[in-house]
Amino acid sequence: MNKITTWILCICAFGFIPAFGQINTPAASPSATISQVVGLSKVTLEYSRPALKGRQMIGGPLVPFNTVWRTGANKIPNITISEPMDFEGKSVPAGTYGLVTIPGVSTWTIILTKKPNEWGVYNYKPEDDLLRFEVKSGSLAEPEEYFSFEITGFDRNSALIRMTWEMTEVKFKISHNPEAQIMKEIAEKTSAAEVTADTYYDAANYYYENGKDLNKAYEWANRLVEKNKEYWAYYVRAKIAVKLGDCDQAISDSTYGLKLANEAKDNAYVLNHKNILKECMRKNK
Numbered sequence: 001m002n003k004i005t006t007w008i009l010c011i012c013a014f015g016f017i018p019a020f021g022q023i024n025t026p027a028a029s030p031s032a033t034i035s036q037v038v039g040l041s042k043v044t045l046e047y048s049r050p051a052l053k054g055r056q057m058i059g060g061p062l063v064p065f066n067t068v069w070r071t072g073a074n075k076i077p078n079i080t081i082s083e084p085m086d087f088e089g090k091s092v093p094a095g096t097y098g099l100v101t102i103p104g105v106s107t108w109t110i111i112l113t114k115k116p117n118e119w120g121v122y123n124y125k126p127e128d129d130l131l132r133f134e135v136k137s138g139s140l141a142e143p144e145e146y147f148s149f150e151i152t153g154f155d156r157n158s159a160l161i162r163m164t165w166e167m168t169e170v171k172f173k174i175s176h177n178p179e180a181q182i183m184k185e186i187a188e189k190t191s192a193a194e195v196t197a198d199t200y201y202d203a204a205n206y207y208y209e210n211g212k213d214l215n216k217a218y219e220w221a222n223r224l225v226e227k228n229k230e231y232w233a234y235y236v237r238a239k240i241a242v243k244l245g246d247c248d249q250a251i252s253d254s255t256y257g258l259k260l261a262n263e264a265k266d267n268a269y270v271l272n273h274k275n276i277l278k279e280c281m282r283k284n285k
Contacts, residue, residue, distance in 0.1 A: 099111070
């Protein structure tokens with residue numbers, strides 16, 4: 001074997017040493033991702049989780065008050081929203097943003113920056129802010145070892161993003177009201193050349209559950225029953241009929257719907273139809 005060949009083989013051999021020699025160990029500040037649909041918007045938060053390790057952090061030399069903080073470790077947290085949302089009542093377009101904070105003794109400043117994926121806040125500039133607002137901080141009953149985000153206080157159209165670390169808790173509200181979006185979709189789909197039973201079901205239910213025009217809901221329920229004579233379709237029309245004060249129609253629908261639900265052994269709808277019949281019997285007394 002000549003010297004050149006030997007030299008090439010040595011380079012190749014030593015080139016593989018780092019790959020084979022690496023040892024995988026848990027990250028000091030492991031990455032985490034949380035996600036939740038709020039209204040009709042998907043909210044995703046990516047961040048890193050440093051540990052206390054016996055150190056004083058918030059208000060100490062590592063996370064001083066009144067100074068912009070990366071809010072975790074490594075890269076700043078990224079928050080992605082699929083639809084425009086309100087953050088503490090302030091509108092934010094759909095997109096991905098960086099999240100940094102300014103800790104205070106009792107009040108924190110939350111900042112959404114137009115520059116996500118930044119490593120720390122070394123290049124942070126206030127002119128890159130999309131939004132900033134202040135929220136009160138609170139105290140935890142027990143210390144939190146790892147920095148954490150969670151989405152809590154959830155309902156159909158809103159939630160709280162909650163940060164906890166050491167003895168500190170900070171929360172802010174996010175919300176998405178899909179009313180205009182839903183109403184537009186209902187109008188478009190119910191007026192299409194071909195309308196499915198699912199569309200009539202969803203439209204009638206939405207109007208019923210949200211206090212909209214019950215006569216319109218009943219019209220869609222009629223068309224639903226025409227397309228799909230199943231016990232769940234009869235239940236939709238029956239419950240709308242009750243609200244309209246037409247117990248004769250509700251009793252007729254639920255009597256037949258109960259028979260079909262019993263045959264299908266669908267106990268949930270058996271109970272639904274029985275409740276309609278009980279309510280109409282009570283009203284007819």
